[in-house]
Amino acid sequence: MTRVVVPVAVLENEAVSFGLMNLLGTMDVTVLGYHVLPEQTPPDQARLQYEERANEALADITEEFREAGGAADYRLVFTGDRAKTVRRVADEVDARAFAITGATGTVDRLLVSLSGDVAADRILEFVIELVGDREIGVTLLRVADDEETTTLADAQARLADAGIDARTVLAEEASPLDALLAAVPDHDAIVMGEQAPSLQSFLLGDVTDRVAAGSVGPVLVVRQPPSEQG
Numbered sequence: 001m002t003r004v005v006v007p008v009a010v011l012e013n014e015a016v017s018f019g020l021m022n023l024l025g026t027m028d029v030t031v032l033g034y035h036v037l038p039e040q041t042p043p044d045q046a047r048l049q050y051e052e053r054a055n056e057a058l059a060d061i062t063e064e065f066r067e068a069g070g071a072a073d074y075r076l077v078f079t080g081d082r083a084k085t086v087r088r089v090a091d092e093v094d095a096r097a098f099a100i101t102g103a104t105g106t107v108d109r110l111l112v113s114l115s116g117d118v119a120a121d122r123i124l125e126f127v128i129e130l131v132g133d134r135e136i137g138v139t140l141l142r143v144a145d146d147e148e149t150t151t152l153a154d155a156q157a158r159l160a161d162a163g164i165d166a167r168t169v170l171a172e173e174a175s176p177l178d179a180l181l182a183a184v185p186d187h188d189a190i191v192m193g194e195q196a197p198s199l200q201s202f203l204l205g206d207v208t209d210r211v212a213a214g215s216v217g218p219v220l221v222v223r224q225p226p227s228e229q230g
Contacts, residue, residue: 001070002129003028004220005090005098008061010054010076011035016061019104020218023189025069026132030093033058033076034085043078051076090223096126102218104188109137111187114155115176116143118193123222124155127191128162130220138166141183143176189217194224 004024008014010033033054037046058074065072079085090098112127114120127138140155152168159166171179184190 001026001028002097002126003030003093003095005030005032005086005093005095006065006101007032007034007082007086007098008058008101009034009036010057011050013057014101016064016101017103017105017218019107019188020099020101021064021068023104023107023130023136023218024065024099026130026134028070029062029065029072030089030095031058031062031065031072031074032086032089033061033074034082035078036082037078037080039080046078050078095223096122097220097222100219100221102189104217107136107188107217109139109187111139111141111180111183111190113176113180113190113192114140114142114151115171115179116193116195118195119222119224120151120155120193122225123191123193124158126220126222128159128164130191131162131164133163136164138164139183139187140166140168141179142168142170143174143179144170144172184217187217190219191222192219193222 004027006016006024006029008016008031035046035050035054037043054076058076062072062074075089077085077089086098110127110131112123114123131138138159140152140159142152152170156166156168169183171182174182180190180192
């Protein structure tokens, strides 16, 4: 099955919602327990002090993911850079996506963004496997451009062929981020693509993290194909 990395700030008692665990029941999961170290703090020192407690917490979270349906394992990392660590571990375990945790109950509807420079086919493949045969509705969102009508119609038809109830939203006169945040309140979780770094994301913070901060539900970030990753 497809694998998803779920980063957890394990020493800060970050929780993983019941809804996210159930949503990922069709996936294999690697729980990435991480702790960001202050500058000049040796990782070996932190591991000696915190490893036992962190591993106990990660084992409990991992078992809950297994009970939700898929295979699950965990890794513990002491790091100075969370984002680089998430992407490195995702590479090592060949993960198709990673999660930004958020509070949610039962997931009845997903918001799927096809805006921006994303691998739409890869996102749709992920959504089809994620939903499986469950009654989870999907909203496909795209910001208007020259190809928006064809893209949305084709994506909707593809999901319909897989037995998924999908509707479309074409956002006009809005940025991709603003359109996504405006649609968030009617959905339980978000699926979006990993985008190439930009000046805006560098200055204002990673786009996916900004979306998660503006929503109550989790965000699943589908990674770019390996040939396109920087």
